[in-house]
Every structure is written in C-alpha cells, then in structure tokens.
Amino acid sequence: MLQVEIHDDAVDELMAIGRFAAHRDWVPATSGNFSRRLDAHHIAITRSGADKGALGPDDFLVVRLDGPLPLGVSAETPLHVARYRNEPSIGAVVHIHSLAATVLSRVLADRGAIELEGFEMHKALSGFTTHESNVRLPIFPNAQDTEQLARTVEAAIAGSGVPGYLLAGHGLYAWGTTMDQARRHVEGLEFLLRCSLEERRLS
Numbered sequence: 001m002l003q004v005e006i007h008d009d010a011v012d013e014l015m016a017i018g019r020f021a022a023h024r025d026w027v028p029a030t031s032g033n034f035s036r037r038l039d040a041h042h043i044a045i046t047r048s049g050a051d052k053g054a055l056g057p058d059d060f061l062v063v064r065l066d067g068p069l070p071l072g073v074s075a076e077t078p079l080h081v082a083r084y085r086n087e088p089s090i091g092a093v094v095h096i097h098s099l100a101a102t103v104l105s106r107v108l109a110d111r112g113a114i115e116l117e118g119f120e121m122h123k124a125l126s127g128f129t130t131h132e133s134n135v136r137l138p139i140f141p142n143a144q145d146t147e148q149l150a151r152t153v154e155a156a157i158a159g160s161g162v163p164g165y166l167l168a169g170h171g172l173y174a175w176g177t178t179m180d181q182a183r184r185h186v187e188g189l190e191f192l193l194r195c196s197l198e199e200r201r202l203s
C-alpha cells in the first residue's frame, strides 16, 4: 500500500493553528491536539508530547481512519478519528485546554451542557445567523478510555448543529470543513466561554 504523505499545505496549516493557540495560552504544557484531513481515508494529527507553539514538520503523523493507530499519536486521537468518520464534510479538528473551557466544563458538568444565549458571537458558528439563538454546547465526563469516550460523544452529538463540545475539567473540541473554519469555531466558542465565565464572576 502506498504511504500517504502529509503535503506542505497541511503541515503549514497545522503549524499555524499551533502557534495561534499557543499564543492565546490555550495549549499549556504540550496539551491540546490538532488534525487535518488529507483525503477520504486519512488525516494528519499532532504527535503526543509536542510543544504546540513550536510544531515542526516532524511533529505530525498520518492516521488511517479505518485502521489501527500508529505509535506516538496523541491518546486523544480516537476522538478526532470519530469526528472525521461520522461527518465526511469535516476537514479539520482543533482541541484546546483553555482556562475558560476547563473551569466552566467542571463547574457545569452536572448540567451536561452550557447554554449560551443572546451573544452576537453566535454568528461565528456556521449555521447561526443571529444573536437571537441558543447555542447548547454539550459537556461530557472526561475519561482516559478515549475509544469508549468517542463512542459516547458521537452518539450524543449527532445532528446537534453546534460545531464543538466540552470534556469536563479537560477542554474544548471544535471542528470545521476547513482549518480556517475550525479556527473560527474554536475562537468563537472560546470567546463565548470567556464571556460566560466573566458573567458568573460578576453575578
């Protein structure tokens, strides 16, 4: 079988999202991971333990969506693979461990979701055209068995319309048809989470 190469555009996009996230302190201590679709059957994903703010061309691995995981990929790779398998339109998945995502997902874990209403920033999310909308961002209990966690998540979010979810005490997953759209979604959701956190501090 031919080895699928990670082409330069994919490497550039993945390194750029790493710098973008690290600059905002969303991926401390080598946390977080980023992936991008290469073709219908393969993605490129960050290797485990890489500093996401200083990713180089050797920090990515090719994963076949219907094959065994290669050595050295992030333990969270099954969560990425499940997204690409279940939504063929997805071109990129971005996962961050930001402070707002970590704190709010812990505090609100028992509710199973965070409800966001009335923010102009809703319009950063594909399919949302007005602030007069309700963005329900699901929260799932964190787990180290990420194969099982991926099955739980995918069963719950099918058709949700919101391009992201939270893992309690852990972080935020977001995705898009392209890396640009995934970046807009993660940035929009992160902004909404920061707003919600600030509102809770003030109330």
Ligand SMILES: [Zn+2]
Pocket: 031, 032, 033, 076, 095, 096, 097, 170, 171
């Ligand atoms: Zn994580």
